[in-house]
Structures are given as C-alpha cells and as structure tokens.
Amino acid sequence: MLIGYARTSTTEQAAGLEAQQRDLKAIGCERVFSEHVSSVASREQLAQAIAFAREGDTLVVTKVDRLARSTVGLWDIVKELDGKGVGLRVLNLGGETVDTKSATGRLILSIFAGFAQFEREMMLERQREGIAKAKAEGVYKGRKPTARAKAEDVRKMHAEGKTPTEIAKALGIGRGSVYRAIEDVAASSQA
Template sequence: MKIGYARTSTVDQDAGLEAQVRDLQAHGCEQVFSEQVSATQVARPELETAISHLREGDVLVVCKPDRLARSTADLLALIERVEARKAGLVILSMSGQVLDTTTPTGKLMLTMLGAVAEFERSLMLERQREGIAKAKADGKYKGRRPTAMEKASQVQALKAEGINPTEIARRLGISRMSVYRCLEGIGQDKTALRS
C-alpha cells in the first residue's frame, strides 16, 4: 500500500499543499495525510499518523525531501523509523526521477541529497542573518510587526464586556501573554488583569 504525506510550513501555502496531495494521489497513494506545520516543530501529528499506518511492504510517499525533514540527521532518523516498520520511502520530485529507498542506490542518493539540502538551508540562513545585520547597521531594520498590539482595542472591548484573558486570546487568535501586554499597555492594573 502507498501512503502519502504532504506538508507546507504555513497556512498561506494552500495551493502548494493541494498540489502535493494531487501528485501523491496521481502516484497511487491510497491514503494521504497532510498538514500545515513547520518541519522544525517537534509535533507533526499527521506525519506520525502516516508512519503508524505503515505495514510490512508499504511505501511512504512524499513529493520532496524537504517536505519530510529539515536536516540530514532528521531525514535519516525518519528513514530508520520507516524501515523499522519494514516499509520503504519514495520521493517523487527528484529532477524527473523517483527516488526509492528500498534500493541501495536510492538510500545513497537520499543521504547525499539530504546533506545538500541541509547545506543550502544553512547558507540561506547565513545570508538572511547578514542581511538583517546590514539593515540594522543602516537603520532600516524594523523587526517583525507587532500583530497582537494591533488588536489592543478589540482586547480592551472584550475585557470591558467581562471576558477573561484566556477567552479573549482564543477569540482573537493571540497568546494570553499578548492579551496581558495589550491590557497593560492601556494602563490596567496587573492584578485586575488576571480575573
């Protein structure tokens, strides 16, 4: 049985997720598990579910190696878990080729590609850090826009209705600490905020 796994890092990448699911189904995956979560996060529940569904002789299919793992070590650990279930891994988008870890050549190629992908990511992060440092030196770097503070008036209105900070956070999609910061910013007493 072929089991597919699709992932994008953010909810803004709906089209990319749909394309992955389509490709996996076209490749014959009977079940496709998908999620929108960063690969750096420890919890990837749909990946865990996909792996738990693998039985002897099954194949886990992904579109690209970076949809599965962020580092060579992570990739190799996932392959070990798949192989422990006596299953294989297939990666579809490898310059028109399909990479199959059930073959020795496939295992070798995957390890090399994982190392190259990790190297490219490291270079990208280094360039990003250099760009931020230069922007800071030039006085152009503003940092991330404080999105929670934009909701301060909504936070204040909900608090005035007697709604507690936990419920305000849930309704507005911000953290409870952000609710407290918004309320502190408008002069509320900290002890009054907790109620």
C-alpha cells in the same frame, strides 16, 4: 500500499498542499495524510502516517523538505520506517524518484538531503547577514508588533467576558499575546 504525506508550513500555502495531494494520489497513494505545520513543530499527521504504515508499505512524499529540514531528521524518520519494514519514496529529488528500498536510492537520498540542508543553512546565513546590514544602516526595524496594536481590543473583549481563546481567534493573534495584554492591565491597575 502507498501512503502519502503532504505538508506546508502555513495555511497561506493551500495551493501547494493541494498540488502535493494531487501528485500523491496520481501515483497511487491510497491514503494521504496532510497538514499545515512547520517542519520543526510537532507533526501529528506524519506521526499518524508512520503509525498507519505496515510492513511492505511505502511512505511517499513529493519532496524531501516536506518530510525533514536536516539530514539527521530525515535519517531518523528513515530509521523509524526501516524498523517497521516500510520504505520511503521521494517523488522529486533532483528530477528523479528515489526509493529507500534500494542501496542506490539510499545513497542518492543521503546526498540530496545533505544538499538540501546546506541550501537551507546558506539561505539562513544570507538572511542574517542582510538583517545585520540593514540594522547597521538603520533601515531594519523588525516586524511590527501586531498584537500590541490590538491590546485595547483585547482589554475591551476581556471586560465583556470573552475567553482568551475567543479573543485570540477573533483578533487573529496568539493566546500568549492575549494573556500579556490582560496582565499588563492588571499590573498597571496595581501600580
């Protein structure tokens, strides 16, 4: 059985997720697990896909970076799949489909996973250099603190009896930011 796994990092990438799902179904995946989550976060749907797979099945992804961000992370997943007798197929790895059920497929996957990790590390390095340069020139100000700008709204909604979860959802901010705004009010009233 072919089991598909599709992932995007954010909900804003809905079209990318739909394209992955379409490609996975087109090659015959009978079941597709999908999620919007960072590759470094807990990936519940990936865990479910692996748990669902049985000996002789193949887990299919469209690209290797949908599955893992590092070579070590990728091989941890391959090792787990191997332990269950499950193969891995990557549909678009350098323009080729690669299947870990063959020695050649494993070699190609290893090479391309190394390149993908290298490319990501280079991108992050360039990003850090750009930020450092912008800071040195006094141009970089960082991300605007959106939650702090909504602190007054948080306080009003909290005073109205809304829960932190309701406030966070209504304002589009994290619950931690809501708690900080509420604590700031409590701290300033005690001072």
